Amino acid sequence: MRRLIYGFSVSLDGYINDRAGNIDWTDPDDELHQFHNDRFRDVEVSLHGRRLYELMAEYWPHVPEDAPRIEREFAALWTEKPKVVFSRTLTEVHWNSTLVGANAVEEVRRLKAGGDGVMEVGGASLAASLMPHGLIDEYQLFLLPVVLGGGTPMFPSLAERLQLRLAETRHFDTVVMLRYLAE
Numbered sequence: 001m002r003r004l005i006y007g008f009s010v011s012l013d014g015y016i017n018d019r020a021g022n023i024d025w026t027d028p029d030d031e032l033h034q035f036h037n038d039r040f041r042d043v044e045v046s047l048h049g050r051r052l053y054e055l056m057a058e059y060w061p062h063v064p065e066d067a068p069r070i071e072r073e074f075a076a077l078w079t080e081k082p083k084v085v086f087s088r089t090l091t092e093v094h095w096n097s098t099l100v101g102a103n104a105v106e107e108v109r110r111l112k113a114g115g116d117g118v119m120e121v122g123g124a125s126l127a128a129s130l131m132p133h134g135l136i137d138e139y140q141l142f143l144l145p146v147v148l149g150g151g152t153p154m155f156p157s158l159a160e161r162l163q164l165r166l167a168e169t170r171h172f173d174t175v176v177m178l179r180y181l182a183e
Contacts, residue, residue, distance in 0.1 A: 002044065002112045005120045006127045007140030008154055009175070015151035016124055023055075025146050032142070032172050033070045040077050042118050045111060049123025050087035053097070056122075061095055084111065086126055108135050128156035139164060139180040 008016045009026035017023050056078060063075035083097040086104045093099045100107050108130055121127050130136055164180035
């Protein structure tokens with residue numbers, strides 16, 4: 001069965017974007033960017049909510065040729081990687097993406113059963129819909145030294161406690177990564 005990872009850059013107060021939806025405060029340095037590029041190579045399928053897909057599709061397929069090598073590398077990885085986009089409002093997706101408008105929980109169960117590699121989920125709303133069903137196996141928080149005071153929380157309000165076990169910490173120059181496994 002595939003493992004599903006939910007990872008995001010997150011503020012000290014638990015937000016993945018600010019009140020205006022901006023993520024400009026998450027700009028990774030080269031060390032962290034390379035880590036994300038290397039990690040993304042191991043992902044078989046990337047699951048996106050609508051908002052994250054639109055944000056990624058707005059930038060990564062259009063990275064200029066004179067952009068830094070590390071950005072061009074991720075752009076190639078992102079456009080080539082199989083993606084499943086969950087949306088009830090989009091009518092089409094591009095760049096090796098499949099659009100799913102039906103039940104995300106059932107589709108993710110099917111995708112997890114379809115292999116033994118790694119998938120990632122991107123998008124707080126999509127991840128929030130999967131958490132109560134125990135579909136996320138690993139959580140990766142890239143903790144940045146900023147307090148936003150509001151925005152989109154990485155974790156939604158849940159009816160039941162989500163028990164996690166710390167599996168790894170890693171210090172980068174700009175962030176601390178906390179990796180947790182679901183129990």
